[in-house]
Amino acid sequence: MWKDFPLLPDSASTMAPQVDMVWWFLVALSVVMTVLIFATVIAFVAYFRKKNDGRVATQIEGSTQLEVLWSALPFVILMGLFFWGTAVYVQTQRPPENVMDMYVVGKQWMWKIQHPTGQREINEMHIPVGQAIRLTMTSEDVIHSYYIPAFRTKKDAVPGRYTMQWFEATKVGDYHLFCAEYCGTKHSQMIGTVHVMEKDAYQRWLSGVVATDTPEAAGQKLFEGMRCASCHPVDPAKPTIDGVAARGPLLAGIYGKEVVLKDGGKVVVNDEYIRESVVRPLAKVVAGFEPVMPTYDGQLSEEQIIQIAAYIKSLKDSGAKQ
Amino acid sequence: MSSSKASAAAHQLEHSDGHGSGHENETYLNNGYGWKSWLFTVDHKRIAILYLISISFFFAIGGAFATMMRLELATPTGDVLQSDTYNKLFTMHGVVMIFFFLVPSIPAVLGNFLVPIMIGAKDLAFPKINLLSWYIYMVGGIATLAVALTGGIDTGWTFYTPYSSAYANTYVAAMTVGVFITGFSSILTGLNFIVTIHKMRAPGLTWFRLPLFIWAQYATSLIMVLATPVIATTIFLVGLERIFHIGIFDPTLGGDPVLFQHLFWFYSHPAVYIMILPGMGVVSEIIACFTRKRVFGYSFIAFSSLAIAVLGFLVWGHHMFVAGQSAYAGIVFSVISMMVAVPSAVKVFNWTATLFKGTIELTTPMLYALNFIGLFTIGGLTGLFLAIMATDVHLTDTYFVVAHFHYVMVGGMLMAYLGGLHFWWPKMFGRMYPEFAAKFSAVVVFVGFNLTFFPQFLLGYMGMPRRYHTYPPEYQVLNILSSAGASILAIGYIIPAIYMVWSLKWGKKVGANPWDAKGLEWTIQSPPTTHNFDSIPVVTEEAYAYGEEDSTHQHGQKEVSVVR
Numbered sequence: 001m002w003k004d005f006p007l008l009p010d011s012a013s014t015m016a017p018q019v020d021m022v023w024w025f026l027v028a029l030s031v032v033m034t035v036l037i038f039a040t041v042i043a044f045v046a047y048f049r050k051k052n053d054g055r056v057a058t059q060i061e062g063s064t065q066l067e068v069l070w071s072a073l074p075f076v077i078l079m080g081l082f083f084w085g086t087a088v089y090v091q092t093q094r095p096p097e098n099v100m101d102m103y104v105v106g107k108q109w110m111w112k113i114q115h116p117t118g119q120r121e122i123n124e125m126h127i128p129v130g131q132a133i134r135l136t137m138t139s140e141d142v143i144h145s146y147y148i149p150a151f152r153t154k155k156d157a158v159p160g161r162y163t164m165q166w167f168e169a170t171k172v173g174d175y176h177l178f179c180a181e182y183c184g185t186k187h188s189q190m191i192g193t194v195h196v197m198e199k200d201a202y203q204r205w206l207s208g209v210v211a212t213d214t215p216e217a218a219g220q221k222l223f224e225g226m227r228c229a230s231c232h233p234v235d236p237a238k239p240t241i242d243g244v245a246a247r248g249p250l251l252a253g254i255y256g257k258e259v260v261l262k263d264g265g266k267v268v269v270n271d272e273y274i275r276e277s278v279v280r281p282l283a284k285v286v287a288g289f290e291p292v293m294p295t296y297d298g299q300l301s302e303e304q305i306i307q308i309a310a311y312i313k314s315l316k317d318s319g320a321k322q
Numbered sequence: 323m324s325s326s327k328a329s330a331a332a333h334q335l336e337h338s339d340g341h342g343s344g345h346e347n348e349t350y351l352n353n354g355y356g357w358k359s360w361l362f363t364v365d366h367k368r369i370a371i372l373y374l375i376s377i378s379f380f381f382a383i384g385g386a387f388a389t390m391m392r393l394e395l396a397t398p399t400g401d402v403l404q405s406d407t408y409n410k411l412f413t414m415h416g417v418v419m420i421f422f423f424l425v426p427s428i429p430a431v432l433g434n435f436l437v438p439i440m441i442g443a444k445d446l447a448f449p450k451i452n453l454l455s456w457y458i459y460m461v462g463g464i465a466t467l468a469v470a471l472t473g474g475i476d477t478g479w480t481f482y483t484p485y486s487s488a489y490a491n492t493y494v495a496a497m498t499v500g501v502f503i504t505g506f507s508s509i510l511t512g513l514n515f516i517v518t519i520h521k522m523r524a525p526g527l528t529w530f531r532l533p534l535f536i537w538a539q540y541a542t543s544l545i546m547v548l549a550t551p552v553i554a555t556t557i558f559l560v561g562l563e564r565i566f567h568i569g570i571f572d573p574t575l576g577g578d579p580v581l582f583q584h585l586f587w588f589y590s591h592p593a594v595y596i597m598i599l600p601g602m603g604v605v606s607e608i609i610a611c612f613t614r615k616r617v618f619g620y621s622f623i624a625f626s627s628l629a630i631a632v633l634g635f636l637v638w639g640h641h642m643f644v645a646g647q648s649a650y651a652g653i654v655f656s657v658i659s660m661m662v663a664v665p666s667a668v669k670v671f672n673w674t675a676t677l678f679k680g681t682i683e684l685t686t687p688m689l690y691a692l693n694f695i696g697l698f699t700i701g702g703l704t705g706l707f708l709a710i711m712a713t714d715v716h717l718t719d720t721y722f723v724v725a726h727f728h729y730v731m732v733g734g735m736l737m738a739y740l741g742g743l744h745f746w747w748p749k750m751f752g753r754m755y756p757e758f759a760a761k762f763s764a765v766v767v768f769v770g771f772n773l774t775f776f777p778q779f780l781l782g783y784m785g786m787p788r789r790y791h792t793y794p795p796e797y798q799v800l801n802i803l804s805s806a807g808a809s810i811l812a813i814g815y816i817i818p819a820i821y822m823v824w825s826l827k828w829g830k831k832v833g834a835n836p837w838d839a840k841g842l843e844w845t846i847q848s849p850p851t852t853h854n855f856d857s858i859p860v861v862t863e864e865a866y867a868y869g870e871e872d873s874t875h876q877h878g879q880k881e882v883s884v885v886r
Contacts, residue, residue: 048678142489189792
């Protein structure tokens with residue numbers, strides 16, 4: 001058991017050193033404060049211990065100056081720490097432009113991972129080093145949490161909604177992947193490995209794995225198979241369906257845009273809204289359309305809804321996906 | 323030992339009282355015998371004893387659960403227990419320790435016993451409601467134990483949905499009934515204390531003459547009354563969803579699982595302060611007594627209790643930084659969480675400053691109070707790691723969190739409870755505990771506690787998630803240290819259990835004031851009579867008027883002698 005006994009976690013992402021800076025500062029602060037308090041207590045106890053020398057306690061009511069000082073000083077330090085910690089955290093919310101999208105679905109007790117090129121894995125995630133990766137995550141059942149200690153990143157996978165986390169690996173190697181939110185019997189076995197590879201090694205790995213359709217292509221097949229196109233036009237050149245006004249909004253170019261709803265509200269079309277429209281179509285109906293869409297809740301898996309969203313995302317104004 | 327001298331002096335006092343001519347004094351303990359005189363009592367002191375016995379029982383059960391968990395975690399593989407059993411153990415450990423030990427411990431035992439006496443009253447404002455609160459507690463407790471014995475529950479004490487409401491195949495509904503019922507016991511106790519402290523203070527006992535223990539109980543009671551209904555409602559909704567499939571938290575029924583977390587932590591974070599504030603009150607009393615000094619900055623400490631109680635209501639979202647709540651909400655919760663650290667820090671500084679130029683006696687209660695200061699300091703500082711979002715993302719849901727809250731709950735609250743129990747034991751039973759064994763066990767507890775929980779900070783930073791039945795082998799060394807510490811800690815709990823019971827019969831008899839302490843509770847006989855005071859006391863001095871005659875305390879360093 002003594003072999004392989006590290007005392008520090010691996011540091012293998014762009015975020016890790018930044019988080020560790022805050023961590024080590026806090027450790028230093030804690031050690032200084034703890035030593036200060038312990039030393040003061042011990043010194044006072046030793047020096048002011050009651051002896052039979054007739055000394056009596058000196059009554060001190062308090063000192064407003066001292067108390068203001070030791071309220072204000074911690075306050076200033078704590079606010080400084082808050083701003084620093086928040087600045088680091090904000091970066092975890094803002095992926096860079098050239099980010100690569102991957103999809104994660106948690107279920108009791110496994111992680112299902114899909115690559116942008118269509119490869120799928122379970123409890124293993126192969127990723128290239130030096131490439132920012134954004135995970136869009138959800139869960140099929142209970143709440144899970146996708147945690148890679150070496151990257152210092154973690155985010156819950158919540159059923160019924162999408163959550164996001166991103167990271168950029170900086171060091172080739174194999175790292176732990178844990179479920180960090182208690183999810184039932186085999187919670188502690190809902191673990192896996194993140195394989196960080198050189199970019200060309202990643203490409204070789206990709207080509208060695210049987211790829212299914214890309215998320216977009218799979219989404220297109222589903223879109224056609226579920227007959228979504230009988231109401232939703234996808235080609236701006238053909239906004240009607242069989243010469244009749246379409247019953248649903250034109251989907252080309254709609255992703256990322258704001259649409260006006262029937263009740264006058266507005267909503268940005270994103271993965272979350274697309275998912276809601278598939279599962280609960282009447283929740284937010286676009287203005288000018290009747291609430292006639294049936295629900296596909298239960299007919300599509302979470303992974304399939306993700307694929308449909310990826311397909312809609314790929315539909316550009318200029319026409320259907322090339 | 324100074325206590326033996328003090329108790330000898332107290333003996334004289336007892337004889338000179340004029341009561342003791344052959345027959346025993348009348349006390350609350352001998353005023354009626356038989357089970358009816360206890361189970362139908364409305365005496366706040368007897369109810370306190372009922373609580374003492376019950377929570378000690380629940381503490382032993384919660385501790386047994388923890389022992390089995392630490393045994394399992396000595397190896398990385400699951401070789402003692404099944405995963406389901408392990409999951410039930412940590413759930414039951416949390417439920418029992420939090421709802422049936424930590425929340426009621428100091429308020430229901432020491433608070434029940436001392437609040438009326440410290441303010442010069444004959445009982446609480448509503449004695450029958452006080453008894454009712456104990457019955458409610460017991461009904462909830464027995465329901466919970468029945469669930470534990472008949473199959474248990476495996477949701478974690480946090481009952482997160484939709485796992486608890488739709489997926490767990492254990493007795494969630496029955497367990498939530500137990501916790502739901504127990505909540506009313508807290509509410510009634512809090513209500514009783516608030517009314518009592520407002521309306522029944524002795525003449526002359528103004529707010530700023532109250533012992534800090536009373537301030538802490540008051541702040542705690544406010545939280546109990548305001549926050550507990552929220553957890554009751556939340557748990558009720560989980561029950562509704564589980565039994566009648568009404569969609570509230572389960573997304574497949576159109577609910578929102580994160581809503582549950584908001585509601586849950588809206589109670590459960592303030593509940594952390596329910597668990598720590600009374601401990602802070604106890605520590606203030608002990609330190610004042612054994613330094614023979616007023617507490618440094620009385621009003622700062624009093625107001626910091628209220629500040630903690632108020633701010634404590636506004637920080638619940640720091641449990642949810644990675645749960646999918648908005649980043650902006652997270653930022654607001656982070657900054658308020660940092661603010662709540664300030665009044666806590668002030669208290670630690672003030673207690674430390676109180677030691678300065680005191681005459682310090684290292685009695686057992688004082689050892690526990692110093693344990694409290696040290697461990698609460700570590701518990702508080704490690705809280706910063708979790709309030710700051712950058713580090714929380716990495717550390718949340720790992721063993722770092724487990725270590726942090728055990729430093730606060732066990733290192734803080736339990737140390738204060740044990741300190742308070744030793745401090746007021748002679749008042750409660752008229753007999754002293756054996757000092758050497760008590761000091762020895764205080765040291766054992768300190769060593770065992772740190773060995774158990776300090777390695778868990780490292781485990782958390784290394785990335786080991788909490789609630790893991792099995793774990794990767796590189797975490798084993800630290801886990802073995804932790805399990806070894808737990809066995810030492812267990813000894814530190816068993817020793818007091820033995821000598822405290824022993825002292826009830828064989829402990830040295832003491833008089834009214836074995837510690838030479840200030841405060842109304844030390845002016846009446848030990849154990850007190852059923853009605854506490856023969857006549858209503860009139861208070862003419864400040865709290866902790868050590869070293870007085872002239873009661874004109876001023877800022878500064880006026881030398882006055884202690885009256886012994």
